[in-house]
Amino acid sequence: MSTTALPDWFQKPENRFRTAAFWFWHHLPTPQMCREAIADMKRAGLGCILVQARLAMPLSDYLSPNYLALCRLVSDLAEEHGLSIEIYDEYGWMSGHGGGLTVQGADHLRERHLFWTTGILQNGQTILQISGIDATFLDFLGPAGRRWTHEGGKARWGLWQIVAGGVIPSRTLLQPSQIRFLETSDSGCTVQIIAPDLPDETPVALFVAATCLTSRLVNYLLPETAERFSNRVYAPLRAAFPKAEAFFFDHPYAGFYTWNGQNSGSGPDAIHNSLLWDDSLIDAGINGIVLLDAVYGTDPQAASRRAYLFETYARQMHHAFFGTLRRWCDTHDIGLTGHELLPHVGGWNLLGGLDGIDARVSPGVDYFDIDTFKTQTVTDAADYSTQLSAILGDSLARAHGRTRCTVEQYSTGREVGRPSLHGQWDLSLSRLRAQMIRHILQGARRVLLHALFLPDAIHPNPSHQSDPRFDFAPGFNLQPWWEDAPDVLEEVARLSAFLEDGTPIRSVALLYPLEELRESSSTPDCAAHFGFWAEALMDAGVGYTVIDEKQISEETVCNGWLHLVSGQFDTLILPDVTVVRDPQTLSILEKFSHTGGRLLRSGKAITTSRNDRTRWIEGPVITTSEITRLIKENFPPPLLSIEGQPQRITLQRLTPSLLRIAIFNDSDQERTARLAPAPRERILLEWRCNTGVAMSPVCVPANTTFTLSLMPRQLSTFELSVTTAEIHCFPMEDKACLPTSYKKMLKDGWLFQPDPESRPVPIAVECGWEQQGFEYFSGTGIYTLHLSNFNRPYKETLHLVLPKIAGTVKCFINGLQIGKSIEHSASFLLPSSDQDLKITLHIRNTAANTLYPTMDSSLSPTTFLSGLLAPPYIWDGIAQIKQMVRCRAPPL
Template identity: 35%
Template sequence: MQQQSHLERPGEDIFRKPPHAFMPSAYWFWHSVPDEATCRAQLADFKAQGFGTVLIQARLAMPVTDYLSAPFIAAYRCAIAIAAELGLKTGIYDDYNWISGHAGGRTVAGHDHLRERHLFWSAGSDRDGEISGIRPPFVDGMGPDIVAWQYEEGRVEWCEWSIEAAILSATTAPHDPEQIVEVTLETRIVSSDATGCRFAFDGAVPEGHVLTVFVSARSTTSRLINYLLPEAASRFIEVGLEPLIEPLRAFVPDTLGFVFYDQPAAGFYRWDQISGHLGNSLLFSQALPSAVEAETGLSFAKALAALVHEVGADTARLRAQFFAAYSSRMNEAFFGTLRKWCERTGIALTGHEILPHVSAWSLNGGFTSIDPRVAPAVDFFGVDAFRHETAVDANNFIPQLAPKLGDSVARANGRSRCAVETYASALRTPVRAAGQWELTLETLRAHVIRLHCLGMRQHVWHGVYQTDGRDDDPTPFTNPRFDFAPGINFEPWWPYHGLFAEESARLSAFMEPAKPLAPVAIFYPLYTAWAEGPRHSHARHVGAWCEGLLELGCDFMFVSESDLAAAKVSNGQIEAAGLTFDAVVLPSVTVLKSDAVLQSLDRFGEDGGRVWSSGDLPRTCCEAKTGSSSVLRSTHSADAPTLQELAKLVSDLPDRGVTISATMPRRPWTWIGAEPDGGWRVVVFNDGDDPGGCEIAFNSAMRCEMWSPADGDIAALADCDRLSVVLEAQELRCFRFLPAAAAGQCASTLSSLPSADGISTVLDGVWNFAVDGGPASASLSVDAGWEEQGFASFSGTGFYFREIAIETEGEWLLEVPEAHTAVSVRVDERLCGRRGWRPYRFSLGRLAKGIHRLEIAVSNTAANRYYRNTPYQGDMQDPSGLTAPPRLVLLQES
């Protein structure tokens, strides 16, 4: 087939040589202030292994007094200058350890009024002035290591106790807010100390009523800031960001291009007297009451009542409006202040807030111990409006919601796709920070490919390490070895990382020119989340829709209420956030900001569109825009939809012109993108353990190209209207299709499985074996790993070697059926190939008759070495080396 011209291949240049925006990025963990030689050596190493962007992050092993010190800033400038020499991009990771805003405690030092201030409450039936109180506020689920660096001297203490509101309300059936009696002036603090307060009511509590008192206090020891105060963000910039940016202005923006914030949030406090609908304390500022009153139309005290009690028909509305005001104030104060500074400075703002869904599909399936409404952890569309680029985080190496939601909020704000930070938490032990030194490059690669299919542009690894820590010390965090391991540059398979990095960058660049074909829009239930809280069914229903649609190979995106309310409807489709959908999902939505979204969905349904709903149905609109009621026409299921129910709904979607059907028991990961000129881009990936396949079908014949992310090659294939693709385990394929001039039907089959001449030799038995830097060679079986044969705690590279007799001259192939975990092969000292993941198959080239020396080098993980003599080892050792005999295969006889 004739090759297409360069002009017909959008994105070809960035595919062959992807720019930094597509290359992997990483946090560079500084455990101490490095010297120039360390900076130069490590940055060169990171570049050699395919990283394009590095963010310096001071970790807990570094004394907090070193952070932002003169030596730290000098080393920081040295590192950025070296990165510029190497052509690396950098960004400012904006704080010590994490939780942006405290600047290692410098923001609040000498400015106590900026420390976090919280609102606590107590509801009881105390009678006739009996004394009650708040005691003691504590941080829930936070380990001693985190408490030690977030609080001065590890002490959680309070001051400035102040009654902000007090109400009397009936304990009987829900009542109207007008029946609530404000008694703030009759309530007073009678004693207080660093751990709590006591207060008294000067009146009498009527029979059948409850006194609820809301008390604020400021922490005297917390290094965290009050995110409701714009002056706290300004002070953070003054002491945390400007000292870094000032000596680096010559590198802005070419080398130093952005600031990255990480999980800004105050403490998630609980206390003995907590009650009601809200699971944690609220931040408080003097400006909050007026913001809440303007949003709800009620006094601050009565609006607060709805957070603790049922107050009749207005309860859901008041809760949603309260958090709309609270979140808006927080977003503008912190993110808005940061954005204005970034724009004045000439750099971009990015980063990620707390994601309660991290490592899960359910909206609140990750951080289940917190109430996300008290933090920037619900209004993802609103937070993203302040960023220049979208970022999220992902925990562990499983498919999850974060990248899909990140891509969605980016598109709603005029961008697309996102950066995804990945960190590992331990699976073998409750100490999550011990991480996963057992991580393989194959696992990391599969995870990153799935993230790309879900909406990621750039992967951010957490992190690459300055040091690998100390032996025989299981202390989390302060021993760098167990600070959310692994530091992948200390993994034995690290020299293979560049193979994966190039492939990942090209995959991302391949996807860039196309918009995802996502027939289904899932409504993001913001006001429902605010009103109902994280334990409501909307969170679970979101997860069920996501997982079911993915299982069926039906892509989807999230849409905000404002985008859906303003959506265009035509020909049975609805256009929102720059994408066109055939169906809209309402996942147990109960509360909306306005009824405009229902009117939009009514128009969509009348035009032939599909509205699917599950669980609860809308019953509250905080604002009535149209003045008329809406009748929601939807296909409804009382509970979260089953896979069978979903399959029936998906089968009714209109044909968009391209379909992918699996021809294997486990469906491969797929992504379909539409080009503006009518072309298609398709990604297929088999992340399973067995070979399989899929069929890509079109309504008419298409011109087909295969773009190889491994090496950047672009090859023309035969025209076809059906392409059958055979996929080996862990095989990734990228295709581009354009309408073909020829009519008619045709089919094509693509397979990378080698065709052999029938001659093969199993290389079983005993091999010679040596370890890198170890003693003289030993003899090992290739039927079991070296950890079972005398090298239990060895992590590194092991060398298997033997002589092989070639009796037939020709092209030979070596198949390594099982290896743990990265492999390179040499014949007669000639390198034949390197692989970090399956299939471990190597072309040996043309071998003449005679005796040849075959060497197989295998690099395992660091787990057996670093978990030795720690509680993190568990009851197993990681498999290492070869665990099945290799096989020689004759491909073509001379």
């Protein structure tokens, strides 16, 4: 087939489609480091960078004159190289503290929390204690994390205040005169309750507030917090990066404190962590009765009040913090983006990613509300399996009239059985590429890498407060395979540009169960049900969008369709939704169902509303194990499908007769994809993201199935259009594979060099170099084989096949590069020549062999495979024809 170049927007994608990256500064870099790093980022194909100070950097350096001067240099260098800049707004993360600058000289802005406990009256009184206050969530950061969040590394409490006390079963409040402090200290308090009129064994509850006097974390309930944060942090950073496109906030959250006595009494563990507190919450309606019900209540009325508490609490945080920052950014002509804490990160279950916390006490959970304050949507992704992040981010954006999102991609050690911070220095470029493609297909416009490191980060300084080598490794630019990354980043950017225009074909709306999450007194079933639906729909190739209840109104329902800002849907899924906020929503759902819309549900049989438990809709009880069956029964096969699951396909409608299709074989096996027949003739035009060119068009006759063969990890992108042109098409016999008549094994005679200057040594190709004396070597290994008197079969097309590789590979024949690959196997077309052959393979592994054995003696360097893992061979049977239809068309 002939090829032709495609438009510049596809060949050379804009920065908005290109991979972005955090640039970790574990110390202040030199100007020369900055110049070299920016040039390398441009070479790699990045589009945007965000400088981020890390825990290894002394706090005194953050926002110092030297820091800001280097930021200005980076800004100038980025502009010179055509790179975009966004401003990461923190030292580390947990946006708002500014490395302690927000609360410096403003102690009233330090985090203030509400604690509670219960006791039993005996002889008209009881004595209650709050003690053992701790935040275990940051334990994975070690002592450095404690020193970062708390001055002196320890939380000290003060400014104790009695907020309320009450009788749990009767929902009655005690009088302030009945409650008094016996003792307060920097670690807790002791309180006496005197109620002689109440009988013995009466359970009572106490609510007290205190400020963490040593915390650098802030109180997000106060608008002054964001005002001071923007003045002390945003203002100098804006001056240092005058051309920046947006500020980027990260993970603002409240301390996740637990304490002794928190779960005492007969009530459930309804709220798992302390709440941020300010007396303005009382003015907003969060009184003692609401607190009693929210923490200790078990009936529907208590659940409603719990939802009311979290709705009011979140609204105040969102407007005080994000609203104030957005106003500042609007005034200073810069965007606001970033992401909040996402408990689903790394998976599909809404609460399955981060254990041991109650995300409702942070500014998160109502992602749709927070997204109203952003100019771009960002979500967080952990590790390298499929997950919710991108499709949720795209859904948030579309709910607010935008499209697509940025997905921040970071690496933890959890996925591979290590501590989080140890990360994945053994991450391959192939795994990274696959994850980036998944995100783009699910709705990301770009991926944000976490992160690039300074060049000396792999040589730790003992004086650092944390080890930069194991700060969410890898530092992508320090991987040996980073030299091969430009091709991958270019391919992914072209994929993103290809999918920018048009509208995704999605007819299914998956309801985000916010009210259920707020009302819950434990981990609700809806979190898991939502995850099962989200993943099963994705794997089945059913296009869907996540929506929230606020998008549903009387005007949105018409003739069995939901007409929303985020799309038009004929199916709405309720994932174990037993409660919605507004009773009107139930009426609308009934109207939707009665007028022809498909209403699917799983979990409980009845759905009610917050303040009207007498109104409800009902349906069949469906368990999570039946969700896949329900999808098969209710949705027809997609237009394009891959044999087996999972489906990794995106269809984008540009016009009624023109689609863009992206399909990815997310497996290690060759698979077949089939385009369903249609009553009219169609044209399939392939746009190749790896080369930037289009192949000559293929004609698909009417009522004909078109079959496509996909190699492992192959990405293919097409435009599919209906045509009336006179293009002759004819069927062709399906052939599985051309017969193989020649195969020469290349098992012996290989030489190896860990660098070009070293003396070549013999090496076996049945196992990697880590098994043969080079276990601590990370870099480019050079394999060489001389084939003298090579008897080439007459006029045969031959390929060099590498059946199993660990690392990226470049193949040279007689000194000329003939191909490269980042996958676990590769095949290269050999040049037509009768001369002797010198085969040279440059294989780059990961940095794991060098770094992990120095950190943990239990991790043997032989764990990390490198180089050739099976003997190469030459053969003539690589060509395969899988199309059931071949069409004749003029070359472009």
